[in-house]
Amino acid sequence: MAFDLGYPTEGADDMEAAERYIKELEHDFTLVLLLEHLDESLVLLRRLMCWETRDVVCDTVPKNARNYSYKSYIPTAEEMTNLRKWKAVDYLLYDTFNRSLWRKIEAQGPDFKKELDYYRELKKNISWYCHEDLKQRSNHSIVVKASNWSPQFVVDKEYCRGIKTREWILMRDIRQKASWKEERRWGIVLPIENVRSIIKGWPTFKYKIELTNYEKGLQKETKTN
Structure with a gap:
């Protein structure tokens, strides 16, 4: 992960250099989205970019799911320790942006939780419509009423095609x-x-x-x- 962001592989053992580089990344990137907290990341992104809710709705049906024999494998404590040593820079990178994400969310105030709940419910309803309702009524569309966080918008076949x-x-x-x-x-x-x-x-x-x-x-x- 750190290499993908430009950190050289030969610096894997130089934690001081890694810390300096990650601080530069923090300065360069206003927000880094985390897959484990995608809903929170997208709601925060919407706020920072002054977008509408319709701009950040994503499909709840996974598209890149794969089955691997080792998916259910639970590593031992020793293996996890070795992994943290081997991927020390990546762990530092993730931990840094994880803390940064939650600091930014906390700064949004209590209204953020309300929008997050609204977003999750809306995303679930839109995904159901795109995958199930359209099968029965192909020309049917739904209107999402205006909320505290977004104006009214229409979800139709074309919108579904985009998120799918x-x-x-x-x-x-x-x-x-x-x-x-x-x-x-x-x-x-x-x-x-x-x-x-x-x-x-x-x-x-x-x-x-x-x-x-x-x-x-x-x-x-x-x-x-």
Whole structure:
């Protein structure tokens, strides 16, 4: 997780550097959403962005659920201790943004809990409509009345199509809007490429453009020397 946000793998044991980097991330990101507290995250996001409730309603039916043999495995205390040592930077990153999320929620006051309850009930009703009611009445729509947190809005077949769309389809549509050249420049560096970088004594990179720029810099140094 920390690597995905730009922290170098070679700094995994340098906790002082990790703390400095995470503080920079805290400064850069106004809010980081947590999957374990997605409802709270989305309600807070709506408030910070001054959006309407309709903008943050998500489907209650999971789309990327997978079954793995080790899903039901319960790690031992020793395994958890070893995992925390191995993933120390990731744990620090998560704990930092988890505390940050709840600080921001607490600052919203008691009204936040009321909106959260409203959002959860609304999300459940809209998901039921999109998955069940539309099967019986395909042209039927529902009107969500105005609340303390959002104006009135209509939920119809098109709205349901939006919240039911799978992530990979959304990403495909977004990428199609970007130029192929730009996408290539910001492509993700493959793990094997970072392994080669480590063998050469180079730093690791997330994006191909970073690796390309580093290689160009080395070439310039070689020509200068």
